[in-house]
Amino acid sequence: MDLRVGTGALAERLSNLIGPRASLARGVLDQHGRSESYYPAMPPDIVVFPETTQEVGAIVRLCAEAGTPIVPFGAGTSLEGNAASVAGGVCIDFARMNKVLAVHEADMDVVVQPGITRKQLNAELRTTGLFFPIDPGADASIGGMSSTRASGTMAVRYGTMKDNVLALEVVLADGRVIRTARRARKSAAGYDLTRLFVGAEGTLGIITEITLKLHPIPQAISAATCSFPTLHDAVDTAIALIQSAVPAARIELLDDVMIRGINAYSRLGYQETPTLFLEFHGSEAAVAEQAQTAEAIAIEHRGRGFAWAKAAEDRSRLWHARDNTLYAGLGVRPGARAVITDVCVPISRLADCLTQTRRDADANGFIAPIVGHVGDGNFHMLILVDPDDPNELAGAKALQARMVARAIALDGTCTGEHGIGLGKVDYLQDELGDAVAVMRAIKAALDPNGLMNPGKILADGALP
Numbered sequence: 001m002d003l004r005v006g007t008g009a010l011a012e013r014l015s016n017l018i019g020p021r022a023s024l025a026r027g028v029l030d031q032h033g034r035s036e037s038y039y040p041a042m043p044p045d046i047v048v049f050p051e052t053t054q055e056v057g058a059i060v061r062l063c064a065e066a067g068t069p070i071v072p073f074g075a076g077t078s079l080e081g082n083a084a085s086v087a088g089g090v091c092i093d094f095a096r097m098n099k100v101l102a103v104h105e106a107d108m109d110v111v112v113q114p115g116i117t118r119k120q121l122n123a124e125l126r127t128t129g130l131f132f133p134i135d136p137g138a139d140a141s142i143g144g145m146s147s148t149r150a151s152g153t154m155a156v157r158y159g160t161m162k163d164n165v166l167a168l169e170v171v172l173a174d175g176r177v178i179r180t181a182r183r184a185r186k187s188a189a190g191y192d193l194t195r196l197f198v199g200a201e202g203t204l205g206i207i208t209e210i211t212l213k214l215h216p217i218p219q220a221i222s223a224a225t226c227s228f229p230t231l232h233d234a235v236d237t238a239i240a241l242i243q244s245a246v247p248a249a250r251i252e253l254l255d256d257v258m259i260r261g262i263n264a265y266s267r268l269g270y271q272e273t274p275t276l277f278l279e280f281h282g283s284e285a286a287v288a289e290q291a292q293t294a295e296a297i298a299i300e301h302r303g304r305g306f307a308w309a310k311a312a313e314d315r316s317r318l319w320h321a322r323d324n325t326l327y328a329g330l331g332v333r334p335g336a337r338a339v340i341t342d343v344c345v346p347i348s349r350l351a352d353c354l355t356q357t358r359r360d361a362d363a364n365g366f367i368a369p370i371v372g373h374v375g376d377g378n379f380h381m382l383i384l385v386d387p388d389d390p391n392e393l394a395g396a397k398a399l400q401a402r403m404v405a406r407a408i409a410l411d412g413t414c415t416g417e418h419g420i421g422l423g424k425v426d427y428l429q430d431e432l433g434d435a436v437a438v439m440r441a442i443k444a445a446l447d448p449n450g451l452m453n454p455g456k457i458l459a460d461g462a463l464p
Contacts (some may be wrong), residue, residue: 011046014090017058021049021096032091035078036138036385038337039422044086046073051096051168053177053208060206061175063090069454070173072202074144075117077136079332079340080421082148082201086455094143100124101209108164108214109183111117114143114207120135130214133158133249136417137323143408148419149199153322156242156375157281158215160417164197164429169209170197173447182446183211186291201419202453204446218281222291223250223315224242226278226303231255231370234274235351237301238374242347246293249373250279252322256380258329258369263327266321271305276374277322279315322371329369329382334445336367336384339396341423343407344416353378353410357403361460363401378416405430419442420457428457 011341014022024046031041050056063070069089076083085091092262094115102111105128112121122131134145136152144150146168163395167181180193197205211434228234238251246461254262259272263315276298280290295306309315331336345353354372360370361381372379381403383396404414404427414420414427429436440458443450 007325010062010068010090011092011230013062014046014048017062018048018050018055020055021051023049025048026414032073032083032093033426035076035081036333036340036422037079037081037423038103038339038385038393039081039084042086043437044085044313045088047073047091047093048312049093049096049208049345050430052173053388056208057175057177059090059092059220060171060173061379063372063451064174064449065128067449067451068220069451070191070206071453072114072143072206073146074114074141074147075139077138077140078148078421079302079418080324080415080423082421083144083417083424084455084457086459089394089451089454094141096210098141101358104183105130107183108216110180110214111209111211112142113209115141117141118145125214128214129217131217132164132212132362134161134164135323137325138272138299142210142212146198146200146207146210151252151373151376151378153252154279155373155378155417156251157247164213165194165210166213167211168194168207170205170207172205172405173452177208178205181211190326192287201421201456203443203457204452206452208296208416211231218249218287220284221249221279221281221320222317223269223279223309224294225275225309225318226295226298226306228298228301228303229273231355232351233301233303234276235354235374237276239347239350240297240301241294242375244293244363246290246297247280247282248278248294249281249292250277250377251275251373252381253370253372253374254322254325255333256369258325258371261328261332261369262321262332264326265331266317270319276303277318279319287417298397311364325371326382329371332369333384335369335386336401337387339383339385339393339400340380340418341383341400341403342378342380342416342418343403343412343414344376345407345412347374347377347408349410349412349413350374350379353406353412356406357381360402364395366396366399368399374417377412378414401427422455422459425457425459
């Protein structure tokens, strides 16, 4: 059923259920059709703002009866069109489900609703001595981070969302509510449903509650920057840090193009060469030792200008610059849009993959800043294009395809943390082969009518 034929009847039923928290306002619909990705706007037909799991279940049941697509929405920071309403339908915005439900300090875990953002969560935790470390850069919602299996700058030490989600509450496509696990730190009980839904991008069910691991706030934190003459030198330094068992919390790489962008955007004065941003957590003595070792390794690989940031305000300024690389990168070519893509490879293959990708972009005339979580082999490229030039967009997509093929050939993945969404659908088969058929079988079992975030991960046909 095309929702646009039956919008009035469904809107009335949703309005009877949650009142004015069901919206048909054009501005609201348009807002929920856009993201940070380059895709054209794909708005839903109705946006609803539930406040409880019970309301989400009732909304899903109404949509199931009407044969209407359902798209979950968090903070709208996705980069692969993950929350685009490609078939219209009902968008479930979790902005009102943003509470901390329980903090278990002794067990170092927390139970939250999906709409809370990572910054809001850490603000709520500030008196406990604990924090949630996953930092994808944007102030993403915890539900969205779980749905895309996000990671970010501190994954090299603390892992990704799959490592830090203990349990989920999920509304299935028929409105049933299930819990995937208890709060125990390990379990051998049945299939690991938690990890099935973490990274499923809302295509199998709607996450309404998340239990997360927490970590002690480090006694001491120190950050540093160091520039290098080449990308290869910078990546070799990161590899040496990992292989030397230096427990760095962050190892971030910005290439010379991205450094130029953040210098202008954040009014900084870094040397415009490939640069590592580092951070170390632990006791005062441990941090000092890690820092000394890191500096020595960097110097061995032609690092220069090693600069430390120990004061909280200095570290904040450094990571604020890193977290705003999207906007800083766009500033390198005013008026451009970015085709943003990421891959991840085994760390021993990273230098080859990254330098070949840089040469490919340069040889084809693209301005394409690179930023990477190089401690775990993951890097991103912002391919800047004229939004009114279809030839540039086609060239950017071809560049992305070569980047992905290169990563897969090196035993890597087409996406380290953005998810498949719309943008990486064509590459999943290349990476996983017959495993995709197993995914389709799981999708058919849990969502037989294909209503849960349609068009994502397993979509067929041409992309928008």
